[in-house]
Amino acid sequence: MPTATKTVSDIIQDNFNILTRAERQLANTLLENYPVTGLKSITRLAENADVSTPTVVRMAQKLGFSGFPELQNALRDELEATISNPIAKHDQWSEHAPDTHILNRFADAVIDNMRQTLNQLSPDEFDATCALLADRKRSVHVVGGRITHALADYLFTHLQVIRENVTHLPPNSNIWPHYVLNMKPGDVLVIFDIRRYEQDLINLADMAKASDVTIILYTDQWGSPVAKSAKHRFNIRIEAPSAWDSSVVTLFLLEATIAAVETKIWGVTKGRMKHLETLFDKTKLFR
Amino acid sequence: MPTATKTVSDIIQDNFNILTRAERQLANTLLENYPVTGLKSITRLAENADVSTPTVVRMAQKLGFSGFPELQNALRDELEATISNPIAKHDQWSEHAPDTHILNRFADAVIDNMRQTLNQLSPDEFDATCALLADRKRSVHVVGGRITHALADYLFTHLQVIRENVTHLPPNSNIWPHYVLNMKPGDVLVIFDIRRYEQDLINLADMAKASDVTIILYTDQWGSPVAKSAKHRFNIRIEAPSAWDSSVVTLFLLEATIAAVETKIWGVTKGRMKHLETLFDKTKLFR
DNA sequence: AGGCATTTGTAACAATAATTTCAGAAACGC
């Protein structure tokens, strides 16, 4: 429960808008290991945040303190109040919300999903998948269903920067055959199929398999029928206190995959990202 | 050097019998309001204990520290260990992979992001946001940037089922003004703007604000400039061991929001979902 | 592109903290 007086953390939150770049950097460092980092000397704090000591002083004053020592005193007072009250321990995700609040319930569910998913996931399969996606001789095609469309889009957006020859199949399944036409043997097709499974995706997988395309499937714990055509399959826990399933763990897996692939072919990716930067710069000029 | 596992409190207790009168007085003051008193300056600590500063130094050295600052560092380290959330310290996520594997490193980062984000997030703001999105008198508009486009899409897909009058602004910012034209005062505009912040989104926010549209902003820990036009702002931690930022926590927040909104207007949503089912059935017939 | 405002760090300075020295006070033994 929030105390009557504002905590330093609250004050930082409230005034975050009026903070400058360096000050925000500092504010984040402060909040990161709250409040321990703020109890060090101004010099150490500035070092930790990678800003200068005057920045610390200026922010303290901006936040309404006379200087850094006064801010630090406030931190100590807070700490004292917190510690003397052992019930307020950190066993909740959002301390400010009751543990029945949807935020806390959802957080519990997501962590549970993550544990279970990772525990039964085979790192070898993960690594094999990354190797496939990093293989530049193979084109990569990505497709999702009604809900998973956004996930497919996310993977596509990133892969597209990392390497060449990546395509995103459009939502409209009528024209998917046109895309299959362009798939070469050895190509990779990433399919997202979470319940309720979509017949169109099954048909697509069949077609692709017939063209000797390697299929990677992201599905839920019950397993989409696409699995029978897939070379690699990830069963992700998706339960959530909601009428819908959670895509958080799926996104997590995607991001980890993206990170692994980019590391594998960093030489290529680095060049592409640099090139992309210059393209952005040019676009700016046009404006 | 004291053992890593022993706390300063332990050390004091172990050595209490070799302490002198003034030192014992000091030790008791230290333990009385542990560890806050010990985190002040040596002068204040001495004052509190009614001893001289040299006594403090001598005791620190007697206890095996090189001086007072070293003792204080030990206190801070302890505090850090005590305070850090036990939920975050999961030894290994995927037992089958080494803890240096990207899966485990990424999981650590994501959980850390989640913990930090939730700790700083105001449940009131969260609830207020949900109330806005659940208010059927207001139309809802959703827009994302280059990377966050997929997130906007995800939110849109779900909101669209939950309630009527939801639109997703297209990626092409040229025609955004056309959409602003359709926004009525009181409408809600959800903006995703993660670094690097996009100028077009700032312009859009300005335009929308001028039309009395309420803006909800999802941004990162550094804060998009859109914040100045936004009514509600969520600063999400996005750091990941990758060349890109992580969207996992953002997605988590979205899903929790979706769950909350759907609960709020379940009467409406339930009917819409049922209707949707029958529509799907009909589509099937067409095939 | 260039002028203006804002932001940021370097460096000098002031303030405070931490340590050391030393002399007086307390405790102890005989």
Add this chain to the structure above:
DNA sequence: GCGTTTCTGAAATTATTGTTACAAATGCCT
């Protein structure tokens, strides 16, 4: 009670912290 040892704090000294002034850098707006 007196010498010896141990303890303690005042004061001096040194080290470090915290603040201020200023100039370079950055970003923004014609």
